[in-house]
Structures are given as C-alpha cells and as structure tokens.
Amino acid sequence: MTKKALIFWGGWEGHEPEACSKVVEDMLRAEGFDTRREEGTAVLGEDRLGQYDLIVPVMTQAQVGKDELANLVAAIEAGTGLGGFHGGMGDTFRADPAYQFMVGGQWVAHPGNILDYRIEITRPEDPLVEGIGDFDYRSEQYYLHVDPGIEVLATTTFSGEHAPWTKGTVMPVVWKHRYGQARVFYSALGHVASEFEVPQMKEILRRGLLWAAR
Template sequence: MKKALIVWGGWDGHQPQQVATIFAEILKEHQFQVEVSNTLDAFADGASLKQLDLIVPVWTMGEIPQEYVQNVSEAVQNGTGLAGCHGGMCDSFRNNVDWQFMTGGQWVAHPGNDGVKYSVEIKQSSSPLIQGIENFTVESEQYYLHVDPAVEVLATTRFPVADGPHRFNKAVDMPVVWTKRWGHGRVYYNSLGHQANIVELPDVKELMTRGLLWAAEGKAIAETD
C-alpha cells in the first residue's frame, strides 16, 4: 500500500483543510495509506519522509524552517513524489527560493482578482496525464506565475484577460499545469484551486487525481533504477 502525507495550513482564505480533505479522499479511493497533518513539524523527520510515496503540501504563505525544506527536498530527490495545487504548493513560502526551485514556480499575481472567466488550454501530447481532457473554462482567479523553464507544461492560459499594467506587453501563454523532476522524484503542479469548489470541478479534479497518482508512482520506479 502506498503511503502519502498531506500537510495543510497557512492562509485560511484558500480553505486548506477542505482542499486537504478532497485530496485525502482521492488517495484513499486509490488505496493509499494517508496521514493528514496541520503542522509543518510533519516535515521534521527526514528519514520518515523518505519512506513515503507522496507528499502533498496544502500550505499558503507562511515561513518554513530551512531544515524542513531540506528534508522534503532530499525525500523527493530519493524518489518520493511531490504534488499540489495553487497556493498550497507554489505560493507556500515566498521567501524560500529552495522551495520554489524544487516546485517549479511561484505565484506573483491574479489580475482581476476572483471571478475572471478564462480558458485553460490543454497542451496535447503523449502524456497520459492529459489524454482525453479537452480545453475548458473556469471562473476564478487567473494566475500569473514565475515559472522554471525546465518544467514540462501540460496546460496554459492566455494573458491578458483582465485589465492591468501587464496588458501593454504582448499576449503570453502562462503555464497552468506542469511536471518536473527533482532528483529521482516526480513533481506535479496545477495552479487551479483557489478554493475547494474549484478543486471539485470535474476537469480540475481529474487533472489533480492523475497528477497525485503519477507523482506517487515515481518512488517504485526510482527504486528499480
């Protein structure tokens, strides 16, 4: 049985407990043994993290001890998967560049705030993570991120939609969903998920389910290499 750790907390506006519950239910449906914690001290035991198949951070902003970041990083490098959504993973610790390097990006803005209607464009490829999923529209916050150029982009959204100083630049396709490798570990991120109701949208939930399972499969593969 695969083992997963979900750690939730930080800013309450992103409904971290509710989002963590959704992820826990998904993983339990797929026969995972799931531990859910609301303290960053769950990252204190580096040896235990290396025994996991998957780590799911659901933590917006805040600060994290550097030792904890190192523990998570070493676990992922060892093959443990890392997967998350929106602020729960790529707006977690704004002052920690090591966390941002590992996760592949950092949120910087949502022009127009909540209620922007925009399209999520699937980057059709051979990846099983997006097979059968069509472009879809969401009404939420649209996220502008600073993104690691090494990531494999699986979905994008076109800026600008909402007005703002950024509109004087050329149009850009901003990554929404991506994967990357960190050592032997698989990293998956989906910027959608401002609150639990967005995570529950069928397309978003399907993308997250696939991403969680994909990231968790890397541990067994790494151990055979």
Template structure:
C-alpha cells in the same frame, strides 16, 4: 500499500483543512495510506518516508530542517504534487523549495474571473483525453522554470493588466527533481473549483503520476 503525506495550513483563504479532506479522501480511494500534518514542526524523517508529499500551505515558513527533509525525500524519489497557492505560493522565502516546485505565484490580475485553459500535451498520462475547458477562479501569473514540461496553459487578456495581454502562461506542468516526480497546477482557489471535471481529473491524475501509481 502506497503512502502519502499531506502538509496543510497557512493562509486560511485557501481552505487548507477542507482541501486536506478532499485530497485525503481521493488518495484513500486509490489505495493510499494517508497521514495529514497541520504543524510544520511535526515533519520528521519518518513522516517523509512516503510515495507522495502533498503540500497545501499558502505562504508561511518552513523550518530549515523541514525544508531539507522534504527536498531530500523528493531528490531520493518521493513524488511531490500540489495545486494553486498551496504549493505555488508556499514558503515564499524558501527559494530551494521553489526550485523544486518549478514556479512561484506573483499576481492574479482581476482576481476571480472566467478564463479558458488550453491542453498542450494530449499524450501525457495526466492530460490524455482532456479537452480545453473553462474555469472561474484566480488566473495565476507566475514566475516559471523553463525546464518544466507544460501540460496546459492560459492566455492573459488586456482587461486588468493590458501590458501582459497575449501572454501565454503555463498552468499545469510536470518536472523531475532528482529522482522524484513533481506535478503542479495553479487552479483551485476554492474547493468548488474542484467540481469542474477537468480540474478534478488533472489533480488526481497528477497526484497518482507523481507517486508513480498512474
């Protein structure tokens, strides 16, 4: 049976407990044994011996030991997958964590707003068969690693920060970190965002791909 670890907490505006339940239910439906931790101090060498780690901890701080345990697990083949601020704005001071995830949130001009998502890789198992779609959520402007394999993008307009109009921003990507697979997308400010079929599909497929269970 594949195993997953969800580490959730941090800023309550991203509903960590509710997302933990959402992630847990879907992973269990796909045959995973899931452990959820809401304390950084509870991350141990044993707890990271899993197929998949899902961080959903906006801001906050990792202890040096917990950071090393997670990073070494991924380097050795554990998958890492997450969404929105739970992984893209987690542990801001931990640049090694950001190097692993492939990006860091810096702004969301206009806050919650309607925008479109463009699928860029129609052949990848995560995005295969999906078409461009609309969302109404935070449009993340991120500092992004050019080594990422981009699955989907969004384009900023001139309504809230005119100087970035036309900027094409990666919104979903995969990457390799050592032997581990990493998946991220920046959607999902609120749990209701997961009701968009394409958002749910990207999330679950990304988690399974990172765990090598696609």
C-alpha cells in the same frame, strides 16, 4: 505494497486549506493510498520523511524551519513524489527559493482576482490530460514565475484587461518535471474547495498525484 502519502496543510485561510486537504485525502484513499494529514510544518522535520511515496502541500504563505525545509528537499530529491495545486503548492514557502526550485515555479500575481478564463491543453497525448480537452474555468488566473525546464501540459493566455502589459502572455497552468529522483506535478487550479466540483480540475489533479507518487 500500499503507497503512503503525507498531506500537510495550513497557512492562509482564504484557500480553505483544511477543507481542501480533506478532499485530497479522500481522493488518495479512494486510490488505495495509506494517508496521513497533518496541520503545520513540524511533520517535515521528522526522521524517515522518505518513507512516503507522495507528499502534498496544501499550505499558502507559510514559514518553514531551515531544518524542516532541508529534510523535505532531501526526501524529494531521493525519490518521494511531490504534487499539489494552486497556492497550496505554488505559494507555500514564499521566502524559500530552494522550495520554489523544487516545485518548478512560484505564484506572483492574479490580475483581476476571480474571473473567467480558458484552459488550453498543450500535450493532449499525455496521459495526465488525455481526453480532457480545452475548457473554461472561473477562478484566479495565476501569473507565475516558472522554470523553463518544466514540461507544460496546459496553459492560459492573459487578456491584459487587468494588467495591460500582460496581454497575450501564455502562462503554464499544469506541469510536470523531475527533481533529483522524484516526479513533481503542479496544477494552478483550485482556489477553494468548491473548485473540486469542476470535473476537469479534479481529474487532472487526481492523475497528476498518481503520476507523481513513487
């Protein structure tokens, strides 16, 4: 049976949500998914949201209706997979702890803005990152508040150059976990659409979305 994915996008334009959502849609279609891509949060209030095998938010700093959020959480808890990247999933609904609990973390800062940093794979035997290895990356280095129950697949270490008190802090970059009956995947990489040209970033996200899908 063909798997179905819903991608909803919008919010802060600096993350190029429309362009990024198109890249994700192409990625999933190449894997055989039947995709639906919608701007805004209204789609989250529709009946039968649980018909989707995967939901991908590509939306930053947005507000969501109470009923829309409750419908989304119920669908994920019942088994619809959730997967995404950077602020498009890690800073989607900043005012809603119920959403953040589901994701497993929340963006709070990126000291120094765009800079060079290192990604270290922490579980090289995990199929989501197997064979990829550590790599250098140029983007925002996300500082997140994270759930201690997540399964961390990759980390980055803060130098403290731009926020001295963070020196030596090891921060999760890629993780997975369970929420109710669902699989949830997150990667902090992918500030703008051009970052999909980095093969490690794109491959980790591809594998993660496929894993998260019911």
